[in-house]
Amino acid sequence: MWTSQASMTGVEDNDATAPQPAIKTCKGPAGTIRIYSFEVEPCGKMSFEDVMRLGQQRGFFFKAAETYPNSPAGFWDYGPLGVSMRNKLVELWRRMLVKRDGMVELDGAQILPRQVFEASGHLSGFTDPFVKCANCGSVFRPDKLVEEKTGEQIPEKLTDGEYDRLMAEKGVKCPKCGSKLSGTKRFNMMFRVGIGEQDEEGFLRPETCQSIFVDSPLMFKTQRIKLPVAFAQVGKSFRNEIAPRQGLLRLRELNQAEVEVFFNPGKLEDHRFQTQLGTRLNFSFPDGSEKTVTAGEAVESGALPNVLTGHYLSLLVQFYEAAGLEPSNLRLRALSEKDRAFYAVAAYDLEAKTSLGWTELVACNYRGDYDMSRHQQVSGSDFRVDDGGEKVLPHIFEMSMGVDRTVYAIIESSTVAESDRRVLRVRPYLAPQQVGVFPLVNKEGQPEKALSIQRSLLSSFDSFYDGGGSIGRRYARADEVGVPCCLTVDYDTAKDDTVTLRERDSKAQTRVKVGDLEAKLRGLLSFPTIPST
Numbered sequence: 001m002w003t004s005q006a007s008m009t010g011v012e013d014n015d016a017t018a019p020q021p022a023i024k025t026c027k028g029p030a031g032t033i034r035i036y037s038f039e040v041e042p043c044g045k046m047s048f049e050d051v052m053r054l055g056q057q058r059g060f061f062f063k064a065a066e067t068y069p070n071s072p073a074g075f076w077d078y079g080p081l082g083v084s085m086r087n088k089l090v091e092l093w094r095r096m097l098v099k100r101d102g103m104v105e106l107d108g109a110q111i112l113p114r115q116v117f118e119a120s121g122h123l124s125g126f127t128d129p130f131v132k133c134a135n136c137g138s139v140f141r142p143d144k145l146v147e148e149k150t151g152e153q154i155p156e157k158l159t160d161g162e163y164d165r166l167m168a169e170k171g172v173k174c175p176k177c178g179s180k181l182s183g184t185k186r187f188n189m190m191f192r193v194g195i196g197e198q199d200e201e202g203f204l205r206p207e208t209c210q211s212i213f214v215d216s217p218l219m220f221k222t223q224r225i226k227l228p229v230a231f232a233q234v235g236k237s238f239r240n241e242i243a244p245r246q247g248l249l250r251l252r253e254l255n256q257a258e259v260e261v262f263f264n265p266g267k268l269e270d271h272r273f274q275t276q277l278g279t280r281l282n283f284s285f286p287d288g289s290e291k292t293v294t295a296g297e298a299v300e301s302g303a304l305p306n307v308l309t310g311h312y313l314s315l316l317v318q319f320y321e322a323a324g325l326e327p328s329n330l331r332l333r334a335l336s337e338k339d340r341a342f343y344a345v346a347a348y349d350l351e352a353k354t355s356l357g358w359t360e361l362v363a364c365n366y367r368g369d370y371d372m373s374r375h376q377q378v379s380g381s382d383f384r385v386d387d388g389g390e391k392v393l394p395h396i397f398e399m400s401m402g403v404d405r406t407v408y409a410i411i412e413s414s415t416v417a418e419s420d421r422r423v424l425r426v427r428p429y430l431a432p433q434q435v436g437v438f439p440l441v442n443k444e445g446q447p448e449k450a451l452s453i454q455r456s457l458l459s460s461f462d463s464f465y466d467g468g469g470s471i472g473r474r475y476a477r478a479d480e481v482g483v484p485c486c487l488t489v490d491y492d493t494a495k496d497d498t499v500t501l502r503e504r505d506s507k508a509q510t511r512v513k514v515g516d517l518e519a520k521l522r523g524l525l526s527f528p529t530i531p532s533t
């Protein structure tokens with residue numbers, strides 16, 4: 001199945017025109033390569049282009065409607081391997097955050113009426129700045145143009161006048177034709193849709209959390225829950241970006257996994273908020289300073305506003321570490337007052353170090369009671385919650401994860417170059433295909449035996465059969481898409497009903513009884529046991 005996927009994209013293995021990653025030999029000292037540990041420093045680092053090309057060649061993702069030449073940018077389809085890996089990542093998120101914390105999950109509609117976005121502020125404020133070329137009509141973001149021209153990072157929240165001044169100062173012209181550009185204008189990034197025959201105005205949601213806010217009175221009424229409680233949602237959001245150019249990192253249709261913690265700021269003595277405060281967090285502050293402290297120390301020093309944020313950021317960082325990102329490549333960037341949304345009491349971007357620099361994966365915002373008070377005001381409904389006899393408008397702490405960006409970061413950071421191949425050393429429980437079953441030769445009943453073993457494993461593991469090419473070539477193909485375990489049926493299988501189990505990271509080969517495979521593989525491939533909070 002690998003080859004058919006590769007040829008579907010029109011990109012072959014040996015695409016000589018494609019840029020090649022820098023491949024260096026990378027061998028750890030004998031004995032230090034433990035299975036699924038990451039002790040070997042990745043070398044021959046993957047670039048953004050390498051990851052996007054490998055992802056398309058191997059069926060992780062494709063440009064949507066690629067067959068049609070003028071399909072718009074910013075839309076990507078997940079192929080079989082991408083779907084499998086994304087599902088496992090979401091399952092890990094459910095285990096490490098949703099289930100572990102007793103969160104309540106819901107799944108809201110993607111199209112919502114205008115009033116929801118009047119209340120949320122998106123109708124008036126969810127805009128991107130743009131400038132237009134007077135000659136060729138091309139449209140650009142002024143901040144990106146200045147960044148490209150000067151190499152300087154431009155703050156996200158400048159006024160239109162500030163952009164205009166900056167553009168004039170740096171002498172920015174249309175990069176396509178060199179003509180003069182218009183002054184900065186604003187474009188609302190929500191996709192508008194017409195509902196029903198009356199063409200009633202609705203919008204594709206630009207973030208999943210609005211369903212949570214709007215549904216919350218019903219949730220408190222129908223579920224036996226009380227403050228503090230976290231709601232979680234996985235789903236699609238839609239943002240009509242002006243010029244999406246960064247593959248999975250900037251999409252017009254994106255996957256989010258959001259957590260919204262509802263709480264009474266006057267009552268934070270819940271025992272569970274104390275349990276994870278020993279977790280170490282890397283902070284980066286607006287003044288440029290950096291500090292690694294425990295969550296508890298961050299609360300004490302005022303770097304975090306309260307124990308609740310310390311607790312949830314700890315769970316979040318633990319999730320990313322379990323997903324295989326190195327702690328040293330993760331940081332919480334505290335946003336300055338100028339950079340955060342006007343209603344946010346505090347805001348942190350969880351960022352991962354990638355080949356493109358520090359990349360935001362999760363936006364974490366302490367939103368105060370902004371959402372509840374706005375929806376209460378616009379809808380006229382009561383959004384207060386009974387908290388031990390006291391009616392309170394809940395405060396909200398949000399952790400909004402970009403699933404697609406996280407998939408990207410995992411693929412980039414876990415791909416290492418070995419002497420003759422690239423190996424996707426993704427955690428085994430996130431591997432899109434977990435077990436490959438091969439016949440050593442395509443005769444003497446070995447293919448039939450291998451197929452019957454593969455089928456018997458299908459209900460427990462993502463397994464596949466591969467009988468094409470030399471056994472070494474099959475291992476290399478499996479390594480490249482992160483298959484943690486390969487089983488080979490050989491001449492001895494017919495005699496003693498054993499197969500060779502070959503592990504991706506250690507390259508160790510052991511004989512295993514066919515009858516013991518299920519238990520053996522379960523031990524190697526299961527999700528980690530999550531400590532309770």
Ligand SMILES: [Zn+2]
Binds near residue numbers: 174175177178
């Ligand atoms: Zn132009």
